[in-house]
Amino acid sequence: MSPELIAVLAVILVALVFDYTNGFHDAANAIATSISTRALTPGVALGMAAIGNFIGAHFGAEVAKTVGSGLVNLPTGRASLAIVFAGVLGAITWNLITWYFGLPSSSSHALIGGVVGATLVAAGEVLWGGILSDVVVPMILSPVVGFVLGYLVMLLVLWIFRNGHPGKLNRGFRWAQTASAAAMSVGHGMQDAAKTIGIIVLALYVGGYQSDAETIPEWAFWTSATVLALGTYAGGWRIIRTLGRKIIDLRPPEGFAAETVASGVLYFNALVLGAPISTTHTITSAIMGVGATKRLSAVRWGVAGNIVGAWILTFPAAGSIAALFYLIVRPLFAT
Template sequence: MDTALLGTIVVIVTAMIFNYTNGFHDAANAIATSVSTRALRPRVALGMAALGNVVGSFLGAKVAATVGEGIVSLPSNSASLVVVFAGLIGAIVWNLITWYFGLPASSSHSLIGGQVGATLAAITLGIDGSVKWGGILEKVIVPMIISPVIGLVLGYFVMIGIMWIFRRQPPGKLNRGFRYAQPFSAAAMSLGHGMQDAAKTMGIVVLALVVGGRQTDYQIPLWVFFLTAIVIAAGTFSGGWRVIRTLGRRIIHLDPPQGFAAEITASSVLYVAAIGFGAPISTTHTITSAIMGVGATKRLSAVRWGVAGNIVTAWVLTLPAAALFSLITYYACYLVVH
């Protein structure tokens, strides 16, 4: 087996490990609100989220293209495969750290930060490559700032609308009705997660195939769709209970109408970003901000802003932290090889 082929296989396997951690780390994105409101049993919710991830992955080609060819530029050789590998390791490390502390940080931005950090490390050692700062600003940084704001504001007004429309309904009847509706909003959320997060891993796999000399364009092979979908679904089904508890209960205790409003808001933002712009936004940022916006309709003090502050800190740290871990990983790989 030639070196380039072996390196490509190693990178793809590593990408699937990241994909699995993405699944169990971000399972909370799709099901936390439905589980916390008791609209769905945990295992049923996880199974539905896994299925949604499978279906959604086939709809995320635009996002995959952005991640695969819009973040970094690398030549087709074995040295570039080491860069992609180091980027994935940095993303996996940050995913596991934030999962351990129950912080719903962005797996998407871990992946992007990892690729940027590894590429910068390679450049300092004279390896060909470049970071596409314009693409990162347009497709990552701007959406990273805008999407949580939209989620917060839209979640607030969607909940206000629900409260006004159903203002004459008895609370018990209203809760029962929205508990029946929540499986549909949770399904929409899990589909959006597949469109975004599974697609990002597909983009990295295609990048590995290109720099490893296995293909010359950034088209996604059919087997990549299936492999990525199955692995992220398996990760989702394993559950990320630490993060689920944070999103479902520690920010605010949601009732069924609030859970429905948060999920509908977040899934709408994910669809528009993926289908309309191919922007790899964070499902974590989007659903968390939607929960905050919905919760604020009760009263501002109903949201545990201290917990929210810790989450926002993790958001801010994700890109540079994943980049740092990837940079260290790349230097370590370089020392071993040389």
């Protein structure tokens, strides 16, 4: 086995480790609301989320292409593989740190920040135009859109069912949450499995085993989808508790509204724009918007502030960790 092939396989392996951590770190995105409202049992919710992630991965090609070719421009060779390897290690480390503290930070932004951080310290070329249009702008807009739409959709739900019996409405919306949680799971797969696919394709390209960083081999879809599904099924209970219970007290109507809004935002960005947005940011902001319809004080803004702090820190933290990893692993990829 050639040194180049070993290096490519090492990057693909660490990308799949990231994929698994992404699964249990971001499992909360799809199921926290359904579990907290008791619309679904934890086992059923996790199983449905895993299946949805697996299905959604096959619709995330545009997001994968953005990650693989639209963020950094790396020459072929083992030196570039060291950059990708270190970038993914930085993302994994940040995922584990935020998981430990129960903070729903963005695995997507950790991955992008890690790759950019390693590229910068290696004096590589970062495509800042792509970062601005495909990452920064969606990063700012998706939480705003999620909050506003969450607020408006919840107002609409409250108006439509203003004369309904609370008990019957809660039972009905528990059933409706089965559909909205499934939609959220598929949207998560479109976004997050696709990002690992993009890293796999980038590794194949810079390793010299593919002529471009946009063509996606079929096995990459199946592998990334399977690993993400397994990670999701493992569950991330610390973050599930934060999203499902600590931001607002969710009932089935709020859970349905938040999941419906978040999944719609994910679908639009994945299928129409090909933008790698954060599922975490989207569902969290939607939950906040839904909660604000009760009264602004219904949202626990202290918890929300900690989450926003983690969002702000994700890019520089994952990038800095990745830069350190690059200095460590660079000799292992020397030609």
